[in-house]
Amino acid sequence: MNITAAYTDLYQITMAQVYFGTKPDGRAVFDYYFRHNPFKSGYSIFAGLKDVLDILETLEFSSSDISYLEQKGFESDFLEYLKNFRFKGNIYSSKEGDVVFPNRPILQVEANIIEAQIIETLLLNILNFQTLIATKASRIKFSAKDGILLDMGLRRAHATGGYYASRAAAIGGFDSTSNVKAAEDYDIPSTGTMAHSFIQSYDEELQAFRDFAKMRPENCVFLIDTYNTLKSGLPNAITVAKEMEKRGDRLLGVRLDSGDLAYLSKKTRAILDDANLSYVKIVASNQLDEYVIKSLKEQGASIDIFGVGTNLVTGKPDAALDGVYKLAEYNDTPRIKLSENIIKISLPFKKQVYRMVDDNGMFYGADAIALFSEGNVTLMEHPFDTTKSLELNSFKHEPLLELVMKNGKRVLPSRSVTEISKYSQSRLKQLPNEYKRFQNPHIYKIGLSSTLKKERDTLINKHKF
Amino acid sequence: MNITAAYTDLYQITMAQVYFGTKPDGRAVFDYYFRHNPFKSGYSIFAGLKDVLDILETLEFSSSDISYLEQKGFESDFLEYLKNFRFKGNIYSSKEGDVVFPNRPILQVEANIIEAQIIETLLLNILNFQTLIATKASRIKFSAKDGILLDMGLRRAHATGGYYASRAAAIGGFDSTSNVKAAEDYDIPSTGTMAHSFIQSYDEELQAFRDFAKMRPENCVFLIDTYNTLKSGLPNAITVAKEMEKRGDRLLGVRLDSGDLAYLSKKTRAILDDANLSYVKIVASNQLDEYVIKSLKEQGASIDIFGVGTNLVTGKPDAALDGVYKLAEYNDTPRIKLSENIIKISLPFKKQVYRMVDDNGMFYGADAIALFSEGNVTLMEHPFDTTKSLELNSFKHEPLLELVMKNGKRVLPSRSVTEISKYSQSRLKQLPNEYKRFQNPHIYKIGLSSTLKKERDTLINKHKF
The missing domain is CATH 3.20.140.10 (nicotinate phosphoribosyltransferase)
Structure with a gap:
């Protein structure tokens, strides 16, 4: 149209x-x-x-x-x-x-x-x-303070309205978007690494991370909740982060997309720090909005980057x-x-x-x-x-x-x-x-x-x- | 795009x-x-x-x-x-x-x-x-029963998402749309008569109705709440409806867009009937959704046609x-x-x-x-x-x-x-x-x-x- x-x-x-x-x-x-x-x-x-x-x-x-x-x-x-x-x-x-x-x-x-x-x-x-x-984006930024903000809402946006949503989100203070078309036309930074399906397509999560790290060593972020965040995703991410170090690469981050983000982010931060991976950032997503981010901040969640989708691009409620x-x-x-x-x-x-x-x-x-x-x-x-x-x-x-x-x-x-x-x-x-x-x-x-x-x-x- | x-x-x-x-x-x-x-x-x-x-x-x-x-x-x-x-x-x-x-x-x-x-x-x-x-449209239709349903939401839709909203509303049971582009491309019936601005552009409401009735005698609906529904809009509409009858035309309806729609629709129906204008339909709009329509029906509102906008096309809440x-x-x-x-x-x-x-x-x-x-x-x-x-x-x-x-x-x-x-x-x-x-x-x-x-x-x- x-x-x-x-x-x-x-x-x-x-x-x-x-x-x-x-x-x-x-x-x-x-x-x-x-x-x-x-x-x-x-x-x-x-x-x-x-x-x-x-x-x-x-x-x-x-x-x-x-x-x-x-x-x-x-x-x-x-x-x-x-x-x-x-x-x-x-x-x-x-x-x-x-x-x-x-x-x-x-x-x-x-x-x-x-x-x-x-x-x-x-x-x-x-x-x-x-x-x-x-306006919504600006409020989310107010909550997130110096946290980095990613718009990842296109899949739940109101059809092609999502194109304009990504532009407006950037105006309101978002740092980047998952929306390729909007990024291309409006010159907005774009980001995006992997979905659960990527990991599921492998017999082993570890192999999925390895392949990804080899092909996309820059801005590499592993999604760690496909099977079990702390028992599988995070240990596998750490293994591959160490392998990357040997090649002179650096894992950018791990992403949490379910569970209690305050609890999991603090645990994840501590485990990463113990493994001498304090440079690895923590990305969190899953039904975030200005109120959830405010509450996570108040509870001391250790989140560097917030991925916000539906609540942003649909202007809920x-x-x-x-x-x-x-x-x-x-x-x-x-x-x-x-x-x-x-x-x-x-x-x-x-x-x-x-x-x-x-x-x-x-x-x-x-x-x-x-x-x-x-x-x-x-x-x-x-x-x-x-x-x-x-x-x-x-x-x-x-x-x-x-x-x-x-x-x-x-x-x-x-x-x-x-x-x-x-x-x-x-x-x-x-x-x-x-x-x-x-x-x-x-x-x-x-x-x-x-x-x-x-x-x-x-x-x-x-x-x- | x-x-x-x-x-x-x-x-x-x-x-x-x-x-x-x-x-x-x-x-x-x-x-x-x-x-x-x-x-x-x-x-x-x-x-x-x-x-x-x-x-x-x-x-x-x-x-x-x-x-x-x-x-x-x-x-x-x-x-x-x-x-x-x-x-x-x-x-x-x-x-x-x-x-x-x-x-x-x-x-x-x-x-x-x-x-x-x-x-x-x-x-x-x-x-x-x-x-x-x-789904929203289908629920509104369930409330409205045999009432006619018009989608008029484009102005508050999520940018071009409104184009797809009008299509989906028709699938869910809406009878027509105000959205010209969607009507044209998807072959949906389209309707639309006048806004407040049309009446405001005249010194007198009566003259606005007269001009409109002469130029658009078919499917003519007067918006009657610009100044005062019962004291100005409705009497003027009746005057012009009678003038239309002399030319062999028939006023299709009057539209209520503010105030208490149950009270005003019943009053309006009675006054139209007293004026031997029982064929004139009553159209109502203003923040309608499935719950408001259900409540209007329960209170015996006399509404033939419901215009639904924002709550429909944005899928609120x-x-x-x-x-x-x-x-x-x-x-x-x-x-x-x-x-x-x-x-x-x-x-x-x-x-x-x-x-x-x-x-x-x-x-x-x-x-x-x-x-x-x-x-x-x-x-x-x-x-x-x-x-x-x-x-x-x-x-x-x-x-x-x-x-x-x-x-x-x-x-x-x-x-x-x-x-x-x-x-x-x-x-x-x-x-x-x-x-x-x-x-x-x-x-x-x-x-x-x-x-x-x-x-x-x-x-x-x-x-x-």
Whole structure:
């Protein structure tokens, strides 16, 4: 499956046809934002921007898309329009890898309303998922501290979604991936040695290790739990490690993939050290996530490298980020969507978001949303609680949304996964640790400029029943 | 991203290199199976086979894959082998859409060990995910009874995994999808009308409905909760429905996307009926899953059509099926993987699975696993509990694994999603309802023939410490 403009929901095309017939030149501003951090996290890591921009630069309907839509009964003048469809709008976005928060625009699309509508689904599809996984990865990194992190989730990923999961995991702080295709296309370090089947294909585990060590002496890691970790796998690994030493090679590590990882890793470490193999690292895998790793660390597990799969690439337990795409402006007039649920009321107008940074370069814990051309915000108000406001004069105002695409073309060079990951780490350093803890993290404040709040309230009153 | 043979874990290629250098002609039999039904379900629906076979028939390494692996340090004779890599093995499989259960082979691969290893990741990646989603869809259908089911999950799906999610949802019983690309490629009915943004782009909701009804009079559904469902959306929908009647058109439905769906649907039904619009259907969406739909039904909600998104396409809350791929035979000798956890001990040998069907054509609740050429099983034994066995003479034995690919080529014609979905429904009718309930469903029995059990136990003893 190649992504074409038909990678969308049918209602986008249905609406597009009505726009085409009634107001083909309408200009829209849409906000992309999410309502809750996933995993009860205190922050999220924004990811997926590069893929969205790459796709938008060349997006079109294929001839089979057009035939399909013709069968669906769309009319010929509209199909003619779709044949020539290109995204020619502007996109203002947060930087990929940045620390972001709920209920403020992460990205804004400013385009012809037909174009903005047709791209909605793919934009949500890519950004929601990669942001989910980058956030998960970042939390796992927070737990693992200086432990090395390997993504090995492709087999349980959501089909080809696993390709994007590996990219997002690298952005969130993973050191390498098992996913060859993602490693190749996104220039992510890749690693991988052996599965149980390799050992099972031999009559003797020892011979399996010997063959492997001879053919692949570099970065050699033995999986030691096929039959019995401490009675078979580890002694055999030590035997072969000693044989490798005689050839001038060094065993990189042994991998534990079952049993109690705290107990087994400590035992394994002691046995390896006794055998003068303190350079041999211990890799652990098996249903790891940020909580299991934290608990293993607390129990003094001796693990150098963590292999994380399913829980990472599927973003368990949340499995989705609740990102939405809401109309904020149409033909220069502000637009709003009401809801009985106050958090679901959308924000009108094209906007800018400012992050407050203190004198030490640390995030103060507040992003202020203002009208696009309003400039710095002196007083930030709570979106609904009229008793709450915050003076912002003493902070540096860092504008977060920058023009990344103009008239359908990128205006900033695309960054590598490594650069984005480094940027993400540097931004996380600016975020105080109380936003990073797992239990009831501190709540980062999002507020509105007084002007935006007043204008929004006027619109609410206009539509209120 | 196109799926090539590099859509795999790096360790498959590393192992392949060692096999290539030491035993390039080894023949392997691998079992694909899972250990637990997802969602605490009493059954699963097998899906994804067609995609796996399609991919395998043409799978190869691209030239950029080869360059990448060259950079990774793989040697030139092995790279030469990879350039000519094709999957030329045999596959025995359960029928796609069948009702399947944990801890019995769903599919077996019989191939050169290098080929069998390289395809492992993609096979797991596609089958695990589609089986997860088809199972979820089937449970939602069980709740919704004769309600129509729409998949509208693409925006929150795991990137391009959403394409396969829509296919699996259709197999599990969904009637249509919002996903244009999946509908086009897999010939699934597609539907979609309007989003909130469409209404917001107008100064007045009424005008939005009017424009839409004129341009799209067929299958017209108004979204009525943008400002206020009962005070604005519904009255405006009724006004336009009456205007449509004068032109000889009929409003298909109204959609509720927020608020209490039981309360609002009953109110809406009554108001529509009072307006002589009893033909107008009610569509409901907003975080639905099998439990919410069951509860809405129990409370007498008046909903004709359910739109289900995130919970369906992400397979929440499980987000993954725990399917594995285990070596069962190598060069005609049986192979086993042990574990401290008894459920993780693999089954040796190439095998057949028989389903017991009673005189009424209903599933008795037992699948028996036997050696491949053993034939009918007269006595089925519990895999580990020696006190439990079952006489099977009185049942019809239905063999479940059929040869679907021989020497890398399909030997059975591929079936459409509609055919697979119908087959799945017919198989579910054969499954007694006690396996379908959500709370503690009856446990379907999986057992071994006496011969298989004896041979397996011999192997366990051989490797025991």
